[in-house]
Amino acid sequence: MNARLARAASSLAVIAVLLAAWELAVGYGLLKAYQFPPPSKIARGFVELSLTGFPTGVSLWTHTGVTIWRVLQGYVAAILLAVPLGLLIGALPVLDKLSAPLIVFCRSVATLSLLPLVIVWFGAGELTKVVLIGYGCFWTMLSNVIAGVRYVDPVLVRAARSCGLQGPELYREIVLPAALPRIFAGARMALGVGFMVIVGAEMIGTIQGLGALIMEARTFYRSEITIVGMLVIGLLGFLISSGLAGLERVLMPWAGNLDQVRR
Amino acid sequence: MSCAGDISMREPDATPQAGRRTRAPFIRIEAVHKAFAARQGGELMVLDSIDLDIAENEFVSLIGRSGCGKTTLLNIIAGLDAATSGRIAIGERPVTGPGQGQGVVFQQHALFPWLTALGNVSFGFRKAGLPLEERRERSLELLRLVGLEAAANKYPREMSGGMQQRVSIARALALDPQILLMDEPFGALDELTRIELQQELLRIWQARRKTVVFVTHSIDEALMLSDRIVLLAPNPGRIQRIFEVPMPRPRSRTEPAFNALYDEIWSELSS
Numbered sequence: 351m352n353a354r355l356a357r358a359a360s361s362l363a364v365i366a367v368l369l370a371a372w373e374l375a376v377g378y379g380l381l382k383a384y385q386f387p388p389p390s391k392i393a394r395g396f397v398e399l400s401l402t403g404f405p406t407g408v409s410l411w412t413h414t415g416v417t418i419w420r421v422l423q424g425y426v427a428a429i430l431l432a433v434p435l436g437l438l439i440g441a442l443p444v445l446d447k448l449s450a451p452l453i454v455f456c457r458s459v460a461t462l463s464l465l466p467l468v469i470v471w472f473g474a475g476e477l478t479k480v481v482l483i484g485y486g487c488f489w490t491m492l493s494n495v496i497a498g499v500r501y502v503d504p505v506l507v508r509a510a511r512s513c514g515l516q517g518p519e520l521y522r523e524i525v526l527p528a529a530l531p532r533i534f535a536g537a538r539m540a541l542g543v544g545f546m547v548i549v550g551a552e553m554i555g556t557i558q559g560l561g562a563l564i565m566e567a568r569t570f571y572r573s574e575i576t577i578v579g580m581l582v583i584g585l586l587g588f589l590i591s592s593g594l595a596g597l598e599r600v601l602m603p604w605a606g607n608l609d610q611v612r613r
Numbered sequence: 614m615s616c617a618g619d620i621s622m623r624e625p626d627a628t629p630q631a632g633r634r635t636r637a638p639f640i641r642i643e644a645v646h647k648a649f650a651a652r653q654g655g656e657l658m659v660l661d662s663i664d665l666d667i668a669e670n671e672f673v674s675l676i677g678r679s680g681c682g683k684t685t686l687l688n689i690i691a692g693l694d695a696a697t698s699g700r701i702a703i704g705e706r707p708v709t710g711p712g713q714g715q716g717v718v719f720q721q722h723a724l725f726p727w728l729t730a731l732g733n734v735s736f737g738f739r740k741a742g743l744p745l746e747e748r749r750e751r752s753l754e755l756l757r758l759v760g761l762e763a764a765a766n767k768y769p770r771e772m773s774g775g776m777q778q779r780v781s782i783a784r785a786l787a788l789d790p791q792i793l794l795m796d797e798p799f800g801a802l803d804e805l806t807r808i809e810l811q812q813e814l815l816r817i818w819q820a821r822r823k824t825v826v827f828v829t830h831s832i833d834e835a836l837m838l839s840d841r842i843v844l845l846a847p848n849p850g851r852i853q854r855i856f857e858v859p860m861p862r863p864r865s866r867t868e869p870a871f872n873a874l875y876d877e878i879w880s881e882l883s884s
């Protein structure tokens with residue numbers, strides 16, 4: 351416990367020193383304030399954003415709430431589609447072979463390059479943003495679910511067969527739980543993708559959302575506002591990811607500390 | 614562990630060797646070949662014309678250098694892999710898959726990571742149609758047998774290699790198979806636990822009248838346990854020689870017969 355406190359304190363100290371150095375560098379003219387707004391300016395930007403809002407009337411909390419809601423809709427829709435489809439494809443090697451090139455292709459298409467097309471299909475409203483986020487999350491999730499069920503340790507399958515399991519029972523009782531860690535990893539990766547896509551997805555047709563905030567700040571050369579937006583997105587990703595990691599530990603106590611393995 | 618008593622109970626019986634000669638073979642392995650597709654195209658011959666008959670209740674050990682095909686042969690008997698050619702039958706039935714009375718202890722422990730030790734053992738009872746409470750009772754009993762009662766609620770990742778190995782032995786015993794196929798089951802154990810489990814295995818083998826095919830790298834272990842020792846030669850795997858082990862059980866490592874046989878196997882193995 352003491353060691354952990356000490357570690358936390360020392361990393362906080364490192365951050366504090368870096369911030370102070372940054373502030374001083376701008377103060378002495380080594381860095382330009384409009385390129386590298388100093389921490390004090392970012393802090394003022396944060397206060398302005400939370401009280402007055404930017405653009406005026408749209409507070410940081412509204413931006414954040416709108417973004418979370420959009421990511422959540424796209425993300426949940428993607429997961430709800432990708433999990434059953436992935437379980438089906440993974441169960442049937444023929445389907446896996448047939449679909450693999452398509453999946454690799456779609457996953458590789460940069461989501462934002464679809465923006466013009468998606469606008470033509472769905473207009474510039476909410477749906478377009480949710481669809482883009484969903485697209486990004488979907489392929490990441492799908493390939494992870496398929497990989498999870500396809501690459502179950504063959505020794506486990508043998509052990510189950512020698513205990514008399516086969517067919518759907520084998521799939522349900524062995525393949526599914528064995529694939530769970532990979533499926534959860536996919537869910538976390540997909541969430542990351544969702545937050546990566548959000549800035550681009552909110553570029554058009556809205557002044558609400560963290561992505562819109564960042565674009566709007568750019569127009570007015572308010573770098574400190576951009577940085578606040580960036581920080582909030584990063585923080586959100588971090589919080590939700592930790593939440594999912596916690597959920598993993600509760601749901602799969604047997605899988606050990608996946609965090610340490612994955613990072 | 615009370616092995617000595619049970620072993621002496623067996624004495625009035627005919628010795629297993631004599632039994633094997635008069636009884637029809639139980640596991641019949643005839644001209645079995647196994648080839649794997651090699652990565653550079655072509656085939657890798659792993660087993661070459663294996664002929665072996667194993668009698669009911671016989672205890673047969675397989676020894677041979679690493680990579681000579683012991684695991685492959687065991688998998689074929691288990692019905693988990695198909696032979697490339699040849700015939701293999703249990704009783705009169707050709708082996709077409711698992712579930713013909715084979716229980717397997719795998720070389721890699723192969724425990725289900727999402728089940729506790731108790732859950733893994735209890736998995737072996739799945740097909741037995743027992744009420745849940747009885748499954749639990751019997752699983753605990755088997756854990757006790759392998760000395761792991763206290764670890765019942767541990768997950769595989771929380772157990773040492775030797776503990777995992779013992780759980781996988783308990784799981785195979787839970788199936789109560791006619792045929793126990795064991796792939797280096799005591800490999801990761803300390804000397805004392807190994808000897809205890811060897812004696813326990815002998816006790817179970819005699820009390821429950823099982824047929825055992827046992828892979829080991831230890832000549833000593835093979836001599837302590839087996840009726841016959843099959844020595845496999847590598848590249849491709851084939852039977853080099855079969856040794857009968859005539860000493861009555863319980864056996865002692867200090868007997869002259871034991872040591873003579875040990876030397877004979879050793880020189881054959883290293884030739």
Ligand SMILES: Nc1ncnc2c1ncn2[C@@H]1O[C@H](COP(=O)(O)OP(=O)(O)OP(=O)(O)O)[C@@H](O)[C@H]1O
Nearest residue numbers: 649650657659678679680681682683684685686720
């Ligand atoms: N699935 C496979 N594909 C290709 N080659 C294989 C496969 N399984 C085993 N082999 C090869 O077959 C040979 C025999 O393997 P096997 O596992 O039966 O050996 P073993 O006698 O059990 O060895 P060990 O004592 O090290 O466990 C090895 O040369 C191995 O490389």
Ligand SMILES: [Mg+2]
Nearest residue numbers: 683684720796
């Ligand atoms: Mg082996």
